[in-house]
Amino acid sequence: MRRARHPSWAVLALTGLALGLLAGVAPAAAATLEVGEGKTYAAPSAAAAVAHDGDHIVIAAGEYFDCAVWRASNLTIDGAGPAATVITDKTCGGKALFVMDGDNITVRNLTLTRARVPDGNGAGIRAEGGSLTVAHVRFVNNQNGLLAAPLPQASIVVSDSEFLRNGSCDGGGCAHGIYVNALKLLRIERSRFLETRQGHPIKSRAARTEVIGCEIADGATGTGSYSVDIPNGGGVLLRDSRIEKGPRSENHEAGLIVGEEGVTQRTPEIRVEHNVFQVDGDYPSSLVRNLTATEAELQGNTLVGATARALRGDGTVE
Amino acid sequence: MIGARAAVPLCAALFAAVVPAGAGARTLLVGPGRAYDRPSAAAAVARAGDTVLIAAGEYFDCARWRADGLTIAGEVSGTAGGQAGGDVTLTDLACDGKAAFVIEGNGVTIRHLGFARIRVPDDNGAGIRASGRDLTVEDSRFTNTQIGILAQSPAGGFLRVTGCRFRETGASLDASSDAGPDASLDPSPGGRVNSAIHADGFDLVRVEASDFGRARGGADMALRARRVELVDDRMEDAAAANPGQPMRGPLVMVEGGALLLQGNRIAIAAGASARPGAVLATGAASSITVRGNVMEEAGPLVPLLRNWTGQPATVEGNHVSAGGETVSDAGLDYHRLRATAAGLRDQVHAAWSAARHYAGIVWRAAD
Numbered sequence: 001m002r003r004a005r006h007p008s009w010a011v012l013a014l015t016g017l018a019l020g021l022l023a024g025v026a027p028a029a030a031a032t033l034e035v036g037e038g039k040t041y042a043a044p045s046a047a048a049a050v051a052h053d054g055d056h057i058v059i060a061a062g063e064y065f066d067c068a069v070w071r072a073s074n075l076t077i078d079g080a081g082p083a084a085t086v087i088t089d090k091t092c093g094g095k096a097l098f099v100m101d102g103d104n105i106t107v108r109n110l111t112l113t114r115a116r117v118p119d120g121n122g123a124g125i126r127a128e129g130g131s132l133t134v135a136h137v138r139f140v141n142n143q144n145g146l147l148a149a150p151l152p153q154a155s156i157v158v159s160d161s162e163f164l165r166n167g168s169c170d171g172g173g174c175a176h177g178i179y180v181n182a183l184k185l186l187r188i189e190r191s192r193f194l195e196t197r198q199g200h201p202i203k204s205r206a207a208r209t210e211v212i213g214c215e216i217a218d219g220a221t222g223t224g225s226y227s228v229d230i231p232n233g234g235g236v237l238l239r240d241s242r243i244e245k246g247p248r249s250e251n252h253e254a255g256l257i258v259g260e261e262g263v264t265q266r267t268p269e270i271r272v273e274h275n276v277f278q279v280d281g282d283y284p285s286s287l288v289r290n291l292t293a294t295e296a297e298l299q300g301n302t303l304v305g306a307t308a309r310a311l312r313g314d315g316t317v318e
Numbered sequence: 319m320i321g322a323r324a325a326v327p328l329c330a331a332l333f334a335a336v337v338p339a340g341a342g343a344r345t346l347l348v349g350p351g352r353a354y355d356r357p358s359a360a361a362a363v364a365r366a367g368d369t370v371l372i373a374a375g376e377y378f379d380c381a382r383w384r385a386d387g388l389t390i391a392g393e394v395s396g397t398a399g400g401q402a403g404g405d406v407t408l409t410d411l412a413c414d415g416k417a418a419f420v421i422e423g424n425g426v427t428i429r430h431l432g433f434a435r436i437r438v439p440d441d442n443g444a445g446i447r448a449s450g451r452d453l454t455v456e457d458s459r460f461t462n463t464q465i466g467i468l469a470q471s472p473a474g475g476f477l478r479v480t481g482c483r484f485r486e487t488g489a490s491l492d493a494s495s496d497a498g499p500d501a502s503l504d505p506s507p508g509g510r511v512n513s514a515i516h517a518d519g520f521d522l523v524r525v526e527a528s529d530f531g532r533a534r535g536g537a538d539m540a541l542r543a544r545r546v547e548l549v550d551d552r553m554e555d556a557a558a559a560n561p562g563q564p565m566r567g568p569l570v571m572v573e574g575g576a577l578l579l580q581g582n583r584i585a586i587a588a589g590a591s592a593r594p595g596a597v598l599a600t601g602a603a604s605s606i607t608v609r610g611n612v613m614e615e616a617g618p619l620v621p622l623l624r625n626w627t628g629q630p631a632t633v634e635g636n637h638v639s640a641g642g643e644t645v646s647d648a649g650l651d652y653h654r655l656r657a658t659a660a661g662l663r664d665q666v667h668a669a670w671s672a673a674r675h676y677a678g679i680v681w682r683a684a685d
Contacts (some may be wrong), residue, residue: 233410262415262438266378293410293435293462293489314489 036060044068044077044087044098051075053102059085059110067092073102073130079110082138082162086111094119096126096147103130103154107137115142120171123147127156127180134158141165143175144199150182152207159189167199167224174225177201189213196224198250204228207265208235216255218246218280225251226289231261233292236270244278245285252283254312259291270296270315279305286312342367343387349373357381357390357408357419364388366423372431374405380413386423386450392430407432408445415439417447417468424450424475428458436463437489441510444468451475451520455482462486465511471519474544479515479525487514488534503540503571503600512536513571517543526550530569539570542601546572550581553596568593568624573601579608579623586615594649595624600657603627608645612637621646626653 033047033055034040041047047057048068057077061084069092070077077098079085087097087110097112112124123144125134131154138161139145145166148156163177176199180186183206193201193216201216201224202209209230216227227243230236236258243255255277258270270290277287284307290296296315303310310317346360346368347353354360360370361381370390383390392406408418408431415438419428426448433445444465446455452475459482460466466484469477503518505511513536517523524547530538531554538553553569569584577599584596596613599606606623608631613622621643625631628650636644 259437260439262412263410266410291437291439293437 030054030056032056032058034058034060036062045092061085063088065089067097067099069093069099069101070105071101071129074104075102076106076108077110078108081109082111082136085109086113088112089114089116091115091117091122095121096123097142098125100125100127100132101129105129105131106133106135108135109137111138111140112145113138113140113142115144117143118171120168120173120175121147122175124166127151127154130154132156134161136160138162138164139166139177143168143171144179145177146179147175148180148183152182152184154183155185155187156180156183156206157185157187157189158191161191163191163193163196163201165195165197167197167201169198174199176203176229179203181205183207186210187212191215193217193227195219195222198223198225200225200227200229202228204230204234205232205265206234208237208268210237210239211241212237212239214241215244216241217244218249219244220246221248222246223248223250225249226253226257226260227255228257229260230256230258233259233263233265233267233294235266235268236272238272238275240274242276242278243287245281247281249281252281252285254286254289256287257289257291258296260289263292267292267294270294272296272298272301274300276302276304277308277310278303279308281307283307284309286310288313288315290314343369345369345371347371347373349375358413372406376407376409378410379408380411380418380420381408382413382420382422383426384422387425388423389427389429390419390431391428392432394430406430407434409434410436412436412438412443416442417444417465418463419446421446421448421453422450425452426450427454427456429454429456430458432459432461433463433466434461436465438464441512442468442505443489448477454478455480457481459483460485460487460514462489464489465516466514467516468511469515469517469520471517474519474521476522476524477517477520477543478522479528481526482528484514484528484530484538485532486534487530488512488536503542503573511540513538513540515539515541517541519543521545522547524549528552530554537567537569537571539572541571542573544574545576545578546574547578548580548582548597549578551583553582553584555585555587555596568595568598570597572597572599575602575604577603577606580610582611584611584613584622586613586619593620594626595621595646597623598626599623600626600653603629605629606631607634608632608636609634610636611644613639613642615639615642624649626650628654 035047043064043066045066045068048070051072053072054074059079061080063086067090092099094117097115115122124139124142125146128149145163166177168175177193177196185208186204186206187210190213218224272288279285286309288296288311290313298317348360356377356379358379358381361383364385366385367387372392413420418433436443445460445463446467448469451471451473466487520543522545523541523543526549529552623645625645625647631645633644638644
């Protein structure tokens with residue numbers, strides 16, 4: 001057996017030199033940009049204007065009547081907590097409170113609220129640059145909570161977030177809690193969608209959509225449509241979630257519906273496991289309405305309410 | 319004959335991607351690494367008289383064929399020769415919310431293709447949806463589509479279906495929407511057609527040596543034409559195969575002039591006694607011939623043909639269960655009464671609408 005050779009001093013010196021050169025050529029190392037009263041940047045938009053790839057933006061507690069277009073990539077944008085840092089009312093580009101033009105951005109620990117624009121698509125976040133991670137964010141009373149442009153190579157992951165009273169069908173089309181178009185993956189974990197208005201709590205044209213450990217409820221006053229709308233097919237995993245359709249739901253037919261606008265992409269699987277489906281209205285409704293030729297696989301779901309049923313369309317119920 | 323025609327383009331394929339042939343007609347080669355990677359790419363450029371040859375494989379694609387006189391064929395490997403559908407399958411995608419192939423041209427021939435898993439929101443998702451005349455479909459396979467072939471000709475001509483296989487068509491969302499004993503050729507109030515082959519407006523519809531099985535509700539055929547010929551077909555009542563979605567109406571509904579039922583083999587499952595017949599003929603027939611058919615059933619359940627046309631049938635050499643009927647016209651008077659009532663209702667409705675319309679004009683004129 002041959003002994004591994006240790007690198008020579010010459011190699012180490014060259015490596016060090018190369019690293020030094022790289023550091024000199026690359027833009028300034030990732031910085032932390034402080035936002036808030038008395039900080040370097042008074043409002044998120046001021047930080048967004050100068051942020052470079054990889055920067056960490058920290059937004060102090062406070063209410064910001066502001067909107068921002070985040071053009072750099074690999075940003076992390078942190079509030080002081082969903083109840084403490086609130087971005088409200090103002091939209092950029094007629095689109096959203098936060099417009100994400102960069103790729104691979106993370107947003108955490110803040111509230112985005114009251115986005116309204118004339119075309120009806122005002123959003124808490126508009127994703128149009130690439131992948132996005134959202135954690136511990138509250139979306140309250142926007143037209144769309146989170147709206148994504150077609151990004152077929154990107155992924156959007158939302159966790160531990162709350163979508164409250166988003167949605168509207170006033171603008172010609174409808175706005176929804178989360179509305180993503182072409183996308184590689186939409187994953188939503190441990191999040192709550194409450195009292196959605198007219199639109200769908202979740203509408204996804206992603207190649208794959210995963211909803212895990214979520215609560216999606218109309219409650220007594222919500223007027224939401226299908227709880228999860230997968231209009232063009234695509235893989236679906238709905239697991240460990242609670243879906244409640246209320247007495248004022250504006251679309252009684254189903255909790256999860258797949259293919260309702262016509263199948264345009266492959267649907268490798270539709271798995272619906274260990275959910276609770278509760279119908280609080282006096283209308284029949286199905287946990288799953290499957291309009292694709294891919295058999296839905298339902299396993300271990302609990303139905304609550306005399307008019308709740310498991311499945312319409314192709315598939316199996318265990 | 320079919321083999322010889324297919325051999326010419328196959329040889330040409332060895333030399334070039336697009337081969338000039340005849341007066342401008344070309345052969346377009348479709349497949350991975352070829353001039354057109356999928357059928358829709360060839361459809362976008364196909365001109366009258368072109369032949370489109372599709373390499374073996376599964377295509378997540380749909381296509382709209384506008385040109386006349388096209389031949390669209392799947393390539394058949396040595397071992398698959400003669401097998402319905404060969405090795406080419408179009409799956410999942412419907413164009414215009416209608417079908418995998420939407421055929422708008424006249425004189426189109428489809429050969430050795432498979433169509434699968436077509437679903438559209440109005441439930442009329444088909445393998446082939448045709449709005450031209452003179453359509454030929456040979457040795458093709460339709461699996462788990464809502465409809466196999468939906469063809470409506472505005473100007474007569476023919477539909478010929480030969481050597482095709484239909485499986486799991488119907489794809490009912492609710493069995494309750496299936497045609498009942500009073501089945502009609504026309505779409506349901508919701509616009510749903512619901513049969514493996516639905517054809518309307520042709521001079522001739524001939525379905526030959528084709529095989530219908532495991533339907534998921536609906537009918538095998540609903541045909542309206544001046545002449546209908548069903549020859550050497552095989553139909554299996556799907557009640558046993560799909561207990562949740564039984565076929566409850568007739569397997570075949572025919573309305574039109576001349577009807578020929580010859581050499582067909584029809585298997586009827588138990589529990590089918592509510593339907594009027596394996597085949598139901600309505601409308602004004604000019605001639606009916608029922609010859610050399612075999613019906614297999616668990617006891618005498620239904621007649622092979624329920625004839626509600628009033629035209630006497632020529633019946634020769636058929637085989638039905640002991641005590642069973644080949645042709646029955648029982649219920650004809652009741653059917654006519656209902657048809658007359660429906661006609662009267664429509665006339666009264668039209669008269670009432672017209673009266674309201676003119677009353678409105680008079681009212682406005684008086685203002």
